[in-house]
Amino acid sequence: MKHLFLFLMSLLFVLPASAYQYWVCLDRDLKWETNTVHLRAGAVSFANASWQNALSTSVSRWNQNPSKFRYTLGFGDTGVRRGNGENEVWFSSDPDALDGAPAIAWTWYECIDYWIFGKTVKMTEVDVIFDVAEAYTPFVSNKSSLWEYGGSNRPFITTAIHELGHGLGLAHVNYTYNVMGSDWTHIHVNGSSARPYVGEDTSAGARHLYGNASPLIQDLSTTHWKYGSADGEYSDHVKTKVYTSTGGALATETINGETYYRVNAGQTVQVEFTFENSGASTQSSVPVGFYFSTNDLITTLDTKLRSIVLNLAPDFVHTRKDTVTIPSGLASGSLRWIGVIVDDTNSRSEVTETNNATYLPIKIN
Structure with missing residues (x-):
């Protein structure tokens, strides 16, 4: 400017x-x-x-x-x-x-x-x-x-x-x-x-x-991007990741421009997502669901892996890791997606609901 x-x-x-x-x-x-x-x-x-x-x-x-x-x-x-x-x-x-x-x-x-x-x-x-x-x-x-x-x-x-x-x-x-x-x-x-x-x-x-x-406007969202580093006046952002259960690195593979994390069927991993409260008020005990999908469109119709609750305040970007377990019995080489939905029970009134779900890609070893 x-x-x-x-x-x-x-x-x-x-x-x-x-x-x-x-x-x-x-x-x-x-x-x-x-x-x-x-x-x-x-x-x-x-x-x-x-x-x-x-x-x-x-x-x-x-x-x-x-x-x-x-x-x-x-x-x-x-x-x-x-x-x-x-x-x-x-x-x-x-x-x-x-x-x-x-x-x-x-x-x-x-x-x-x-x-x-x-x-x-x-x-x-x-x-x-x-x-x-x-x-x-x-x-x-x-x-x-x-x-x-x-x-x-x-x-x-x-x-x-x-x-x-x-x-x-x-x-x-x-x-x-x-x-x-x-x-x-x-x-x-x-x-x-x-x-x-x-x-x-x-x-x-x-x-x-x-x-x-007035009235107050509220909005919750999640994304698979996070802060990476400073570049002069600008922030650089990088995609969030999938880690081992102890936070270690996983092997990756690039497919169609996206990074897929190599995991085993039945393996417990940490998934990283960024949550934002872009509204006017702190939202307490927000339900968050983690899902397992056969495609990159995450909805509540996918297989639910676990639920947590988060307290999401404005004025702060919440990037965090949470543990999920990959279902067993998956074929080697198959592509899957671990998703997250913030307010997956639709309990909060928001200005838009179209930014509440996102994904991380995985490939089964």
Whole structure:
């Protein structure tokens, strides 16, 4: 994100709170004075229905966050440019506009101390620009097209969610699993479909800046991704794993772009998953079920291996290992999937139920 400013009277800096980070000037949070920001999509860039749907989905995912902040979206803007007083989104090949990035959010703000009349600290404009040469895909219904699943494309929606995070005042984060880090690996997958989402860290940041929506919005989710390491301002993410019962490494095999863990029928293993509470309130004694499946679409119709309960607080990413036992009597070489479903009894009211299940692949020795 690049900042442009008017009459700056004090240093702008990033302030971390919990995990999310945001911008502060003159000891005040830098944010919009309103809870609703209207985006105008470029007529040329978003003439195609597939790209319109992708951008609309990105905005829709943001609008499931538990804060008061919401984006609205319109199409057909024929006069996109930086600094024109409009909040706009478009594709470009202009190296000056892109500043060497695959996508960038340019933000304008005022940070003024009028001495006698007080301080004015507010965002005034955001322009999100995508590199037309980047290998974006508007589709996430087929995970095999994506970089991390053997494909050649970057998911546009994850990047759009990241840049729109800058658009409401959030900065990069490099020390936890989050969409304000490496966005294309902050994704939920179950079956053949991938689902980009805002996530716990960024939802908590939005709640800090704009307060809780009323009524309160709740959301639980699980994914087979976790924090890996810092890469400059960004967090790198890696897939979660299957381990031996004592936490040791298992042999692996790559099949169709995914890592399969070699296990024995009847073996006890540890499975690792990340759980997030992207809602407004702590959820106590959440039922979690572990399942065994003949395919990568995990549902409650699969064979249940065991149940646990978790206390899931917001403001924290919960990556953990749990023990399960592989069923016996499985043929050598067969492919199976160990799945997890958070709130598998559907006892909690959530803004979406489509991010509650995911999997880890295994191959029987």
